[in-house]
Amino acid sequence: MAALPEIPDLDALETEEWLQSLGAVIERDGPERAHFLLEQLIGKARREGANLPYSANTAYLNTIPESRQEHTPGDPAMERRIRSLVRWNALAMVVQANRTNSELGGHIASFASAATLYDVGFNHFFHAPSDTHGGDLVFIQGHSAPGIYARAYLEGRISEEQLT
Numbered sequence: 244m245a246a247l248p249e250i251p252d253l254d255a256l257e258t259e260e261w262l263q264s265l266g267a268v269i270e271r272d273g274p275e276r277a278h279f280l281l282e283q284l285i286g287k288a289r290r291e292g293a294n295l296p297y298s299a300n301t302a303y304l305n306t307i308p309e310s311r312q313e314h315t316p317g318d319p320a321m322e323r324r325i326r327s328l329v330r331w332n333a334l335a336m337v338v339q340a341n342r343t344n345s346e347l348g349g350h351i352a353s354f355a356s357a358a359t360l361y362d363v364g365f366n367h368f369f370h371a372p373s374d375t376h377g378g379d380l381v382f383i384q385g386h387s388a389p390g391i392y393a394r395a396y397l398e399g400r401i402s403e404e405q406l407t
Contacts, residue, residue, distance in 0.1 A: 317366055325397070326362050330355060332393035336406060340389075354390030361390065 252258050269277045288295055337351045354361075364381070372378030383391050395401045 322362060322366060326358055328397055329362075329390060329394045330358055332396060333390040336389045336393060339407070350386040351389065353384060353386035354388075357384075357387060358390060361387075361394075365394065 265277055265280075268280060285295060333354050334351050361383075369379045369381055370376050392401065392406060396403070396406055
């Protein structure tokens, strides 16, 4: 993606006043109000014919400041170890299946690219049916199935015989 062009500041004093005003809004009314005002300004500029370039890049990798992030539940080191074992078993399953028939086995990259997402879901979000919850229905892309089977094997839900 091309970088946005550098635009010269034609009035540094005016720019500083806008920045101070924005800082005052954040301090007085919070970042949500500042965000609202900025969106209103962008909308007005577009309605007036200003061609504003779009950029999905922000000043943050994560737009939630660290001070406002919730602590991750669970044991991250243990979850990483389990994820590594699941990835390893999934890879072994695909290699073994492809030795039998190259059309079997799934695509290891499909699961590997989503392994962390699946793990967070399985560990912290997806629920079985209960008296108070209808249960979650999770659809898995077929090519990612080896990773799901590998996890089920490690959890003792399926046997080695069922894997083969």
